[in-house]
Amino acid sequence: xxxINKTAxxxxxxxxxxxxxxxxxxxxxxxxxxxxxxxxxxxxxDLAKLEYISSAGLxxxxxxxxxxxxxxxxxxxRVNEIVSEIFEVTGFNDILTIE
Amino acid sequence: xxxxxxxxxxxxxxxxxxDSNNAAQTEQDIRAQLAAAGSPDxxxxDAAGLEYISSAGLxxxxxxxxDVPELKIINVNPEVYEILDMTGFTEMMTVEKAYRTVSVExxxxxxEGFNGKVYRIDKDNVVKTYKNAGALAGIMHExxxxxxxxxxxxPTAISYDIVRVGDSYGSVFELLNATSFSKILATQPERYxxxxxxxxxxxxxxxxxxxxAGKLPRIKEHELRSVRRIKGLIPDVLWDKLxxxxxxxxxxxxxxxxDFHTKNIVVADGEVLLIDMDTLSVGHPIFELVHMYNxxxxxxxxxxxxxLNFQGxxxxxxxxxxxxxxxxYLGTDDEAVIKSVEEKVRVISYANLLDWSSRHSAPxxxxxxxxxxxxxxxxxxxxxxxxxLRFDPPCDVSAPxxxxxxxxxxxxxxxxxxxxxxxxxxxxxxxFVTQLELAAEEIFVNIANYAYTPYTGxxxxxxxxxxxAESPDSAEITFIDSGKPYDPLKKDDPxxxxxxxxxxIGGLGIFMAKxxxxxxxxxxxxxxxxxxxxxQVR
Numbered sequence: 001x002x003x004i005n006k007t008a009x010x011x012x013x014x015x016x017x018x019x020x021x022x023x024x025x026x027x028x029x030x031x032x033x034x035x036x037x038x039x040x041x042x043x044x045x046d047l048a049k050l051e052y053i054s055s056a057g058l059x060x061x062x063x064x065x066x067x068x069x070x071x072x073x074x075x076x077x078r079v080n081e082i083v084s085e086i087f088e089v090t091g092f093n094d095i096l097t098i099e
Numbered sequence: 100x101x102x103x104x105x106x107x108x109x110x111x112x113x114x115x116x117x118d119s120n121n122a123a124q125t126e127q128d129i130r131a132q133l134a135a136a137g138s139p140d141x142x143x144x145d146a147a148g149l150e151y152i153s154s155a156g157l158x159x160x161x162x163x164x165x166d167v168p169e170l171k172i173i174n175v176n177p178e179v180y181e182i183l184d185m186t187g188f189t190e191m192m193t194v195e196k197a198y199r200t201v202s203v204e205x206x207x208x209x210x211e212g213f214n215g216k217v218y219r220i221d222k223d224n225v226v227k228t229y230k231n232a233g234a235l236a237g238i239m240h241e242x243x244x245x246x247x248x249x250x251x252x253x254p255t256a257i258s259y260d261i262v263r264v265g266d267s268y269g270s271v272f273e274l275l276n277a278t279s280f281s282k283i284l285a286t287q288p289e290r291y292x293x294x295x296x297x298x299x300x301x302x303x304x305x306x307x308x309x310x311x312a313g314k315l316p317r318i319k320e321h322e323l324r325s326v327r328r329i330k331g332l333i334p335d336v337l338w339d340k341l342x343x344x345x346x347x348x349x350x351x352x353x354x355x356x357x358d359f360h361t362k363n364i365v366v367a368d369g370e371v372l373l374i375d376m377d378t379l380s381v382g383h384p385i386f387e388l389v390h391m392y393n394x395x396x397x398x399x400x401x402x403x404x405x406x407l408n409f410q411g412x413x414x415x416x417x418x419x420x421x422x423x424x425x426x427x428y429l430g431t432d433d434e435a436v437i438k439s440v441e442e443k444v445r446v447i448s449y450a451n452l453l454d455w456s457s458r459h460s461a462p463x464x465x466x467x468x469x470x471x472x473x474x475x476x477x478x479x480x481x482x483x484x485x486x487x488l489r490f491d492p493p494c495d496v497s498a499p500x501x502x503x504x505x506x507x508x509x510x511x512x513x514x515x516x517x518x519x520x521x522x523x524x525x526x527x528x529x530x531f532v533t534q535l536e537l538a539a540e541e542i543f544v545n546i547a548n549y550a551y552t553p554y555t556g557x558x559x560x561x562x563x564x565x566x567x568a569e570s571p572d573s574a575e576i577t578f579i580d581s582g583k584p585y586d587p588l589k590k591d592d593p594x595x596x597x598x599x600x601x602x603x604i605g606g607l608g609i610f611m612a613k614x615x616x617x618x619x620x621x622x623x624x625x626x627x628x629x630x631x632x633x634x635q636v637r
Contacts, residue, residue, distance in 0.1 A: 022511065022515075022540055023508055023511055023540060023544045024508060024509070024511050024512060051533075052533060052536065052537070054537050054540045054541065054608075054611070055540075055541055055607040055608040055611050056540075056544070056608075058607055059607070062599060062602060065599040066599055066600065069599060069600060081530075082530060082533050086537070086611070089595075089611065089614040089615070090595055090607055090610070090611060090614075091595030091596055091597075094596070094598075095598060095599045095602065096599075
């Protein structure tokens with residue numbers, strides 16, 4: 001299960017993810033991003049409550065990063081240990097802006 | 100003409116010429132042999148001596164096949180094979196060409212059991228010969244169960260060839276530098292602890308494996324037959340109790356080897372393997388312990404020389420090895436607990452031994468009479484004080500250790516739940532559970548997306564552990580599918596140093612799986628992709 005909570009403010013869209021971002025749930029996030037990036041110049045991911053991320057989830061983050069490279073910037077905040085480790089082994093900590 | 104009781108295939112020899120002159124007589128002979136074998140629904144025609152078969156002979160085979168649906172012709176010489184091929188018989192039934200002949204004259208005998216000898220034919224290969232008449236059926240059965248065991252995760256040797264040895268058959272195994280635990284115990288007593296540890300590890304491993312229904316015989320039925328046959332040897336009231344106690348042992352679909360002693364565990368090229376798979380069954384571990392007790396103690400209880408001749412080490416070592424293995428298997432050093440389980444085991448052991456000796460010797464044979472008297476006395480004494488054969492085996496024999504389901508992405512949560520449930524129950528810490536879930540997701544999704552496309556097929560997921568049950572050393576998660584052969588490990592790792600702009604979308608999955616595990620093994624065996632994730636979890 002994945003809960004996607006969006007907050008938009010002055011061109012900044014914050015997406016807080018809660019639960020598991022895996023092969024089953026990633027398509028929903030991808031769809032959500034497709035529908036919400038119009039006019040967004042900063043995309044912030046709040047991953048404090050993200051328990052799990054697999055390659056399917058990373059794929060969506062990479063898509064978002066590529067998109068935001070064109071539109072403005074993307075930040076990933078409040079990354080917990082398990083997710084942080086996955087970012088590290090996959091080199092995502094160099095791709096993403098992690099705060 | 101079927102019999103539910105008799106599942107052993109009958110072996111029937113065909114020889115000379117079968118043509119219109121003798122076809123009717125041949126048919127009569129074959130039918131008589133089938134009837135004598137209990138009218139099985141499987142039969143093997145051994146055509147080693149068959150020189151020619153005419154259409155009259157072929158019609159005999161067709162008529163027999165109506166009554167024996169599973170018919171197989173083996174040892175077919177090239178001329179006869181051509182006839183069978185031309186007439187379409189090779190498509191209707193299994194037809195196997197003649198086997199190559201191997202001579203074992205002057206070869207080193209490296210093992211000997213009740214059913215035959217094992218010879219080393221060259222540096223890397225051994226041939227296991229069988230002296231009984233139904234050798235071929237036995238060889239086929241053993242090869243079939245060894246394959247099944249390998250697929251289910253048991254390290255074993257599978258014969259890669261069947262050969263003729265004299266007027267019987269042998270199966271050829273590749274066993275590099277194989278040494279049995281019996282030999283190690285006899286010649287390198289300093290490795291005793293190693294043997295106990297690896298022996299118990301293997302024992303727990305096979306007992307934790309769930310076997311799909313109908314693939315292997317139920318050992319409890321085998322033991323109940325033994326018990327039935329010794330009716331009359333002990334007082335009726337005690338026999339009734341023996342039967343009731345045996346019947347009360349819980350059913351189980353977990354694997355047991357059935358002849359798990361130190362001659363059947365070998366170290367080959369540094370790897371510990373379980374061999375001699377012909378008795379592989381399913382059932383409660385107590386029946387495994389019964390045959391272990393007999394091998395180490397029961398058979399030689401009256402005459403200690405027996406174990407020395409059989410295993411190569413003395414009765415004291417055998418008894419100590421039995422005790423220490425049982426203690427390690429049960430995970431206790433509480434002698435009262437060990438003794439209580441041992442007494443339950445011995446109840447069936449003596450029933451089994453009495454049955455065995457009454458079938459292999461005359462009732463009043465002076466050589467076996469004292470042994471039989473001892474077993475009978477022990478059995479009677481035990482039946483007077485043992486009131487249940489139930490005990491808690493160290494491996495959970497009821498919970499399924501595997502999950503089979505359609506390989507679709509929708510089923511991913513069921514797979515990850517199953518895996519995390521098994522891992523958490525074994526006390527694996529959350530971080531490792533998540534990492535293994537991650538690797539498992541990549542593998543399962545790969546199967547779901549590619550193995551059967553454009554169709555859907557099943558995948559089986561199995562979770563096994565090595566080391567103590569309450570705190571395992573490592574976890575092994577195995578995925579099996581019958582889809583297209585595909586080794587995901589062959590794929591190149593992605594370049595993880597590239598920037599977002601340069602990075603390709605996807606291709607990370609297997610790389611991540613490799614990163615969060617210690618080893619991933621892939622093999623393609625008998626039409627199945629078998630991929631195993633291995634991770635130290637201590």
